[in-house]
Amino acid sequence: DTGVSQDPRHKITKRGQNVTFRCDPISEHNRLYWYRQTLGQGPEFLTYFQNEAQLEKSRLLSDRFSAERPKGSFSTLEIQRTEQGDSAMYLCASSDGQGSGNTIYFGEGSWLTVV
Amino acid sequence: GENVEQHPSTLSVQEGDSAVIKCTYSDSASNYFPWYKQELGKRPQLIIDIRSNVGEKKDQRIAVTLNKTAKHFSLHITETQPEDSAVYFCAPTWGGNQFYFGTGTSLTVIP
Numbered sequence A: 001d002t003g004v005s006q007d008p009r010h011k012i013t014k015r016g017q018n019v020t021f022r023c024d025p026i027s028e029h030n031r032l033y034w035y036r037q038t039l040g041q042g043p044e045f046l047t048y049f050q051n052e053a054q055l056e057k058s059r060l061l062s063d064r065f066s067a068e069r070p071k072g073s074f075s076t077l078e079i080q081r082t083e084q085g086d087s088a089m090y091l092c093a094s095s096d097g098q099g100s101g102n103t104i105y106f107g108e109g110s111w112l113t114v115v
Numbered sequence B: 001g002e003n004v005e006q007h008p009s010t011l012s013v014q015e016g017d018s019a020v021i022k023c024t025y026s027d028s029a030s031n032y033f034p035w036y037k038q039e040l041g042k043r044p045q046l047i048i049d050i051r052s053n054v055g056e057k058k059d060q061r062i063a064v065t066l067n068k069t070a071k072h073f074s075l076h077i078t079e080t081q082p083e084d085s086a087v088y089f090c091a092p093t094w095g096g097n098q099f100y101f102g103t104g105t106s107l108t109v110i111p
Helices: none
Strands: A005-007 A010-013 A019-024 A031-037 A044-050 A053-057 A065-068 A075-079 A088-095 A110-114 B005-007 B010-014 B019-024 B032-038 B045-051 B056-059 B062-067 B072-077 B086-090 B105-110
Touching: A005 A088, A010 A019, A019 A088, A019 A110, A031 A075, A044 A065, A044 A075, A075 A088, B005 B086, B010 B019, B019 B032, B019 B086, B019 B105, B032 B062, B045 B056, B045 B062, B072 B086
Parallel strands: A010 A110, B010 B105
Antiparallel strands: A005 A019, A019 A075, A031 A044, A031 A088, A044 A053, A065 A075, A088 A110, B005 B019, B019 B072, B032 B045, B032 B086, B056 B062, B062 B072, B086 B105
16 A cells, blocks of 8 residues: 555554554655644644655644654654643645645544553 | 534425535635535534635536635535435535635434
C-alpha cells in the first residue's frame, strides 16, 4: 500500500506522559500536514511542512506540541505533558504541491486517549 | 484566517432524493474548492473539487457548483443511496495549502 500511513493507530496514555506519532506520506509528496479532529468536528489544522521546512503552524498549537520532518520524508508529532483535552484523532495528510489546488490524501489517523 | 461555514449541519433524505450542502467562506483569494466525505471511523476522502475558473463540475451523481462573487459553493448529490450516508466537509483554499475545513454536514440516507 503506497498511501499515507500513520503509527500508532491507537494510543492510550496517562495524563502528563509524552506521546509521539509518526506519519509516512505518499512517496514523492513534498507537502505534509497534521490535523487534529475531535468527534463531530472538522479537521483542525495544526502544522504544515514543505519538504523539511515547517512553513505554517497554527496559533492554537501550544508549546507542548512539536512536529518535525527531518529529511523531508516521514514526520513526527510529539505531545509533551499530555492533557485530557488532547484526546482526539491526529490526522496526517500529504500532497504533491502541484498547481494552485491539489488533492491531499489523508492517513487513517492516530487516535489518542488521555486518561 | 478563513472563516468556513457549512449548512445544514445535519440532513436526512429518503433514498433516491437529492441532497444539497452549502459551504460559505470569507477569503476572496480562495481558488480551490474541494469536498471530502468521511465515513464513521474512517479518514476523509476527496469526492469532488472545482477550481475558480469553472462554475460547475459533475461526476456521475455528484456535482459541485461555485459562486465566487457570493463566496459560496455547494455539493449536490442526486439519487441518494444509503452508502452516501457520511459526514461531508468543504475545505476552500488558496495556494494549494488546505488549512481550513468546514464544520461538517452529517448526511443520513433513509432506505
